[in-house]
Amino acid sequence: MEVSAEAKRIMVVALGKLYSSRTQRGGLRLHRSLLLTLVMKSARDIYHAAQTTTAEGMEEDCEDQQPSEVEMTTETSGTPELQGPASLPLMATDAYVQRRTQNQENTCLSGPPHHTRKRRGKATAEPDFLPCKKAKLEYGTAQQLIVTSVLVDYANCSSELGPSPNPIPLQTVIAAC
């Protein structure tokens, strides 16, 4: 789906920019990092919404979906443009880093873009764009998001990054300020 592919590309680019900003002279720019994170969050939410749409299309089962999701579904399927629906529940007050640690994202982002419409059981059972308990950012227990595959993806698109970077915990990248 076009929206889904676009959203994924935006996320990949944002991650690449966040990563390369670590080596920038003058240190991490808080404003820029914040904007990139907000874009990534928007894209991620729309990506998951699009994935849910695909899954729903296959399953024809909306029983345990909340009304807001259905609203999103109808709106995303209707708009070919890059315009997220206004009713998308963006968590303005939520931690903008917390969900990086969740595994669902990892499974969605890594690997080649899936052409199959295979339903990811985890994603639909527990959609992560709905309000959930805050994940505590304890370094001992937080999962490391392996971004290597994502960044390799980005590196293939642009020559800015050199050899594949080592996996780094994303919260370190962003919350370093």
Place this chain on the structure above:
Amino acid sequence: MAGPGGDMQWCFSQVKGAIDDDVAEEIVSANCKSAEMLRHHTPFWASGTPTSTKAPHCNLVAHCVSAPVGNKGPSECAWTSDIISTVEFNHTGELLATGDKGGRVVIFQQEVENKNLPQFRSEYNVYSTFQSHEPEFDYLKSLEIEEKINKIRWLPQKNAAQFLLSTNDKTIKLWKISERDKRPEGYNLKEEDGRYRDRNSITALRVPVLIPMDLMVEASPRRVFANAHTYHINSVSVNSDYETYLSADDLRINLWNLEITDRSFNIVDIKPANMEELTEVITAAEFHPHQCNTFVYSSSKGTIRLCDMRISALCDKHSKLFEEPENPSNRSFFSEIISSISDVKFSHNGRYVMTRDYLSVKIWDLNMENRPVETYQVHEYLRSKLCSLYENDCIFDKFECCWNGNDSVVMTGSYNNFFRMFDRGQRRDATLEASRENSKPLQVLKPRKVCTGGKRKKDEISVDSLDFNKKILHTAWHPQDNIIAVATINNLYIFQDKVN
């Protein structure tokens, strides 16, 4: 604004800077650590003889600018140290200061002899050049502190000397620029070259006299305001009381006394207790031009807050919040980025505030908080290109804006070396270009037009042909006259209105 009926037209006056062919085209990778240090490099664009005693130096790290959107042009490189980062007229307009990425400040002075000749009154020549900031290293955080001058603000003149504040990411400095055109001669104990005279040869006393000498302009740092900002300083603003000034970084605003360097008062702090809850940062701040208790600051969320320092010591609670609800039909992935305000400027009369976000300029009446009174689209044709502009980083460009002396016209920059003027009274706007092709003396600038779709007319330029590496981020308008200074990446253009 071109047109019949006596509308203002703009003429080229001067350009400072290297011709593009002269700029080195060595492509050095941005991550290359083996960059040489080139000492004593005078900025290309400070034509004329710099008169400062210390020769500036720069980092010879050329960086690659990514290919412009839609263009197959080659990557261009420039001396990064020559990139102009700020432009500011002083209060009389006689002096024009520029700061660059190499930490240098170059001051141009209006040619005195031409002041009464209308068509030549905008001739500016180099007055002083000095190295304001040097690269530093924060050992605690293992961070390099860039020497790039983020802002220059002039102090009103009180005596023969001129004062300005210049700031990089972390440190603000107060510079005194003074002229010396006489020197003492005829000391009793010393020769002219400083050697001591033979005691036996001194038979009479004489009084040293001051004799004229070639004008020398000296810049000396009088105050250094350091260690008050954890985040990157984006604004400096001198108060109308001429005793205090504010400096703003991403999360805090500090109030300083111009005389005191070891103390500052924190007046705004938006840092959340948990940094993961951060949703907005401060992007610009400015004092009211007449009310010394009032200032505004803009945020990355597109809001402007007006604060009154009389209410409490910590101005976390705003007195007014200026915010326009978002148009839902314009919502996109990049809505947050393009609504971030990059510049905020009070009008000279203090009644309005102008803000610049990525695509528009908005003018707010201080008495109305719920929407701007005027909105001007700078380059609306870019709205459909936001994804490409995001990928090539242009969407993060911070454009500035400025008022003319009587607040009737506002100006801001765009891409392809275009800059835009909006006449508020006549509801007219113009797109002009700063380019070497239009740089014959007193040549009138032809208005430009961007073709947004459909058939491209002659003389129009299509959106895909725009060069996104050529951007005008910094512009300044003479406070009392129709003379403007427009900075491209590494050239400074000066234009004046056409004299009939």
